[in-house]
Every structure is written in structure tokens, then in C-alpha cells.
Amino acid sequence: MSVWYRFTRLTVWLLLPLITCFSLSAQNSDIKNALRLEKLDGYSHIAATTIFHWNTPSNVSNTDITVMIEESGLQNDKQSEGVIFRHLLATSTANDVDSPRVPIFVKEPLLDKHWQELKALTPELFAAAKAYYIYARAVNDFDGSSLRINETVPALRRLKLEALDTGSKKATAIASIWLAMELNLANPIEAINELEYALAHLPHYSPDKNLQNALSKTIAHDWLRDAYLELFVPSRAFYHSQQIIDSKKQAGSTVVTTWAFFSAIDALLVQDSFNDALALVEDAIGYVSKVNSAHEKLLIYVQKLRAIVFQKGEGYESSAQKVMEQIRQLDTSKMKERTQELSVYADALYAAVLNDEAKFNDSLQQYKKIVLAKTSDSGFKEKIKLKMELELSRLYDAAGNYEKAYEHSQSYNKLLVAKNTEQFKFSSSNFTDNLAEDIELAHYRQKELASLREQKEGLSTDKEAMKTTIFVLLLTILLILVLWLWVAKKQSDLLAERDSLTGALTRRAMLNSLKKSLKGNKTSSIALLDVDNFKKINDRYGHAVGDEVLTTITQIIKNRIRKSDKLCRYGGEEFLIYFSDTDEKSAKRILDELNVALSRQKHWNGTDEKFCVSFSSGLLDVKGETNLDRIIKACDDLLYKAKRGGRARVASLSF
Numbered sequence: 001m002s003v004w005y006r007f008t009r010l011t012v013w014l015l016l017p018l019i020t021c022f023s024l025s026a027q028n029s030d031i032k033n034a035l036r037l038e039k040l041d042g043y044s045h046i047a048a049t050t051i052f053h054w055n056t057p058s059n060v061s062n063t064d065i066t067v068m069i070e071e072s073g074l075q076n077d078k079q080s081e082g083v084i085f086r087h088l089l090a091t092s093t094a095n096d097v098d099s100p101r102v103p104i105f106v107k108e109p110l111l112d113k114h115w116q117e118l119k120a121l122t123p124e125l126f127a128a129a130k131a132y133y134i135y136a137r138a139v140n141d142f143d144g145s146s147l148r149i150n151e152t153v154p155a156l157r158r159l160k161l162e163a164l165d166t167g168s169k170k171a172t173a174i175a176s177i178w179l180a181m182e183l184n185l186a187n188p189i190e191a192i193n194e195l196e197y198a199l200a201h202l203p204h205y206s207p208d209k210n211l212q213n214a215l216s217k218t219i220a221h222d223w224l225r226d227a228y229l230e231l232f233v234p235s236r237a238f239y240h241s242q243q244i245i246d247s248k249k250q251a252g253s254t255v256v257t258t259w260a261f262f263s264a265i266d267a268l269l270v271q272d273s274f275n276d277a278l279a280l281v282e283d284a285i286g287y288v289s290k291v292n293s294a295h296e297k298l299l300i301y302v303q304k305l306r307a308i309v310f311q312k313g314e315g316y317e318s319s320a321q322k323v324m325e326q327i328r329q330l331d332t333s334k335m336k337e338r339t340q341e342l343s344v345y346a347d348a349l350y351a352a353v354l355n356d357e358a359k360f361n362d363s364l365q366q367y368k369k370i371v372l373a374k375t376s377d378s379g380f381k382e383k384i385k386l387k388m389e390l391e392l393s394r395l396y397d398a399a400g401n402y403e404k405a406y407e408h409s410q411s412y413n414k415l416l417v418a419k420n421t422e423q424f425k426f427s428s429s430n431f432t433d434n435l436a437e438d439i440e441l442a443h444y445r446q447k448e449l450a451s452l453r454e455q456k457e458g459l460s461t462d463k464e465a466m467k468t469t470i471f472v473l474l475l476t477i478l479l480i481l482v483l484w485l486w487v488a489k490k491q492s493d494l495l496a497e498r499d500s501l502t503g504a505l506t507r508r509a510m511l512n513s514l515k516k517s518l519k520g521n522k523t524s525s526i527a528l529l530d531v532d533n534f535k536k537i538n539d540r541y542g543h544a545v546g547d548e549v550l551t552t553i554t555q556i557i558k559n560r561i562r563k564s565d566k567l568c569r570y571g572g573e574e575f576l577i578y579f580s581d582t583d584e585k586s587a588k589r590i591l592d593e594l595n596v597a598l599s600r601q602k603h604w605n606g607t608d609e610k611f612c613v614s615f616s617s618g619l620l621d622v623k624g625e626t627n628l629d630r631i632i633k634a635c636d637d638l639l640y641k642a643k644r645g646g647r648a649r650v651a652s653l654s655f
Helices: 002-053 062-072 080-092 112-121 123-141 146-166 169-183 188-201 217-230 234-251 255-270 274-288 294-311 316-329 333-354 357-377 381-399 402-423 429-456 462-496 507-520 534-541 543-560 584-599 628-644
Strands: 524-531 566-569 574-580 615-621 650-654
Touching (some): 080 123, 112 123, 123 146, 188 217, 294 333, 357 381, 381 402, 507 628, 524 584, 584 650, 615 628
């Protein structure tokens, strides 16, 4: 036993330094990870603050944000998160021309390895950051056009699958709400489904903004409330409004809760649940009485007035008078612009109660003028006009002018059809109008036929109604199928135009594009590039490293050239660049800059060895020349000439 004891003690003494070393190493690793996560929280807050406040009148100025960026050290952070957030901030204002851009400078390309490292550290921030990056890049590429969804929706679907693979429910929910935001432009029904799917696991609203909670559970409830109101499902709209109320009460918020009260009461009024609406009004009054805001109190008192007038219960005139007295006692002079619309609306509604036609018409005209003035600089013109037509219909109904009420109800329905038509990409209003007329005519004829059959044959109209329903269903299915085939073809065409490895245009897509571009007889240049010693790179380091070289070159070129320029992978290691509105001298300068940028890239994921890469190119000024075969042949000859002169050379010529 003593021998075994001595052996055990000796082993422990020998292993103790090694165990201590491993323990200290693990502790250091944990400390480093904790510091990185703390740094990431700061970057996330800076990104969210920039998105919400840069170039926007608010309590956070551009100068404040600039100081935050400088103090964070983000500009000089060489780790993956530094690369990612520099790209995020630069992209957020990349297309700003008439206003300041975020003072951040991109140093290196954003690669998949950077995203993978962030995903391993924090899946939730990975999902939020990449979702915003996908969205912001597409907004820039498509100049704000909704056509961006052809790019964002597939990319966000792939991101959602990545988030699912992490096993994080919160990360998956974050990817889903960003996807829902883009789906809302083309398929509101699918957007609703995506929001309901994500709702349970979305982050809660927080005044301390970061990228993860930029689209929170409260925003999802608000979007669903709005969507269900438009779809005329007031019970669901009420549910989501009530959820906002409950969450905001717990958080101690004010304005957002008041608006939630307003929309919840609105949903009850649509269902003619007047007693429930009045009960909720009293709850809301008790809540807003604690805040010093005449605007919020006015919101709720106007809803109380509407509930009383629309219900028209016993003694409603005196009840309406009491509410109007409360409204008139509110001091709204300090926020006249925000309260004017509500005040005039209340005046019109009370004039309807008093049967004061002159006052009613005068208030109504003021209301319309105020609302229409808001549409001039608003991004929500359709929603404002929809709300106005609906309220005008309600006001005329309260005044007993049912003809006018019906007229504005029809206008509301027509605007709603136009809005949904645009969302589902059937943009022709003539088609919608003709279809409505055809359906109305078909119903009219169907009624005539049914009446004749009942008189002559005694048949019921149930069978005809069923036939009409089946016909409408078949027509709907056919339209959906045609739309699906069209979208599938568009997506297939887009994929066929891109090289699968680099993402650059294919040779065929490039040549087709050049045929159109060269017809303009404007100054332009074309360069044929060939990676120097590429075969040696493949032979020495393997094809994986060779592929990485090609993708890196593509990314560097894309980051340098303009949107009007074009890049394609012409062959194995050959690239073709079209410089629009660029003479030979300017194009040569850009090619030299690209070679300099490429020479700085010495580290590669596929190998521990350091090496740099260059390319040779044949450059041609092609103003007035449209013969592609001749141009490509000349570029090829110039490339061969550059190759003979050594590496990283540009041989140029003008037609």
C-alpha cells in the first residue's frame, strides 16, 4: 500500500501543474468570451440607436452616435463582430446623398466565416444582425422599391432555417418577424402566419434598444392588430390590442398603451359590443388620468363619445353632452397639431347628435382638410385615406345621412381593394373595377334566372348559388396557380444569371446585358482579368483555397465598383468587368487599386500559409464599338500581352 500511495502522490504532483494550466486556460477563455459578449451588447445597442435615430429629429443626435462609435473602438476592431458591425453601420446609410452618412469605414469584405463565429457566440444577435443586413442591402440595391422582396424573402427564409439549426427559439422568432415584415409587402396572409408562429418567443419591448429587440413582441401584436382590422376580423384585432395593453401596463409605459386602448375600443365598436367598449373606456380613463397628457386623454374621451353616439341608447344625448364638456375642458393648446384632428372629429360627431347640420358640415370639412394635409409627407397615405373614408361613413351614419354614409363606405371598400391588390401584386385597378362590375352583373343575371325558374319550375336558387361558389373557387385556385408559376419562373431566371460559387453574373447573362449597354454609344470600358499563377495555387494549396481566392476577389471587386458597373465570372479564373461611363484612364486606376487591395489579403481559411494574389488584365475603351466578338478578342489579346509583361499588369487600348 505504501508503494501505491507514494506512486499516487508522485503522479498527482507531476500532473498538478498541468491541471492548473488547463484550469487557468479555461478561466481565461471564459473571461474572454464574457468580455466579447459585453462588447457585442454595446455594438448591438449602437446599431439599434443608429437605425432609429441617425438623421432623425430625436433626443439622440448624430453627434451623440458618432461619440458612441468612437468610444466603442468599433472602427479598429479586427474580430468578426467588428467586421460585421462596420458593414451594418456603413450599409444603413450607404445610399444617403443629401444627408450625412454614418462615419464608419469598411476595411475588409464580410465573409461567411464572420457570420458563423457570431452565430456560435450568440444566435439571437446573429439572427437580428444578419436579418437587418439582408434588408438594408436590398433596400440600397433596389432604391427602396418593393421589388427587393424577390431577394429578401428567399434570403430571410434561409436565415430562419439557420436559426432553427442553432436550437434557439428566440433566434428563430427574430428571423421570422423580419421575414414577416417583408412578406407583408406581397403576401399579408403569409405574414400573419409567420407572426403568429414567432409570437410566443419574441423578445419583449425594452426602452434600451438593441438589434435583438428592435422588432419586439409588442410590435408583432401591433402588426397583427392592424392586419386583422384590415381583414375585418375584429375579435382577433381586439385580442392583440389587449395583449399590448397588458404588456405595457406591466412595463409602466403610457403613449403606446393609450393607442392600444384606442384600437381595442375600436375593435369592440366594429362588433357593436358597445357595453364592453364603454367598460374598457372607463378602464382607459382610469389609466390616462395618471399621466399628464391632454392628447392621451382626448384619445380616450373621443372613443367614449363614439361608443355613446353609435350605441344611441336611452338618454345618449345628455351622456354625449357630458363627454363633450370633458373634452372642451382639456388644455390642448401646447399640442394643437396632434389634437386638432381629434377635436374637430368630436365636434362633427356631437353636431350630429344635436342635428346641427351647419356645424356638422363645417366640422366635417375641417376634418377632411386636416387629414388630407397629413398625406402630403407621409409614407402611409393609403392607410390615412382608408381611415378617413371609414370615419366619414360612420359620421354620416350618426347624422342620419345614410346615402352619404353608403357612398363613403363604398369608397373605403374600393381603397381597401386597391391596397390589397397592390400587396398581392395585381396592380391594375382597371382589372379590379372590371372584375367587380362583371361579378355584380353576374349576380344580377343570376337573380333574374333564379326568379324565372322559381316562377316556372319552382326550383330553389341553392343549386345556382353553389355553382357560382364553385366557379369562384376554381377561378381563385387558377389565379393562385398562375401567380405561383410566375414567381417560380422569376426566381429560376434570377438563379440562372448568377455564378454558383462567386455570385457574380454568368458569362451568358453578362453578354446579354452588354448587348444592351453598348448600344448607348457612351464612354465605357471593358476589362478581362485573369488570376496570376492560379494553377499553382490550386496545385499547392488545394481547390478549396482556390475557390476561396475566387470568392475573395469577387467580393473585393464588388465593394469597389459602382452599381452601374457589371461583373461576371467569364471562365475558370477569368473575370470580365464593364465600367459604365468610365474612360480608359479611370478604369485602369480602378484596376490598379483592386490589385493593391488584393495584395493586402494574405490570410486564407483553407491554409495556415500566408500568400498574396494578383491578377493581370486587358483593358479596352469601347466607345462606339458594339461588336462583342471583336471586343472580347481584343481584350483577350491585351490580357495575353499583360501576362507576357509580368504579374499584376494592365495592358490597355482604345478603339
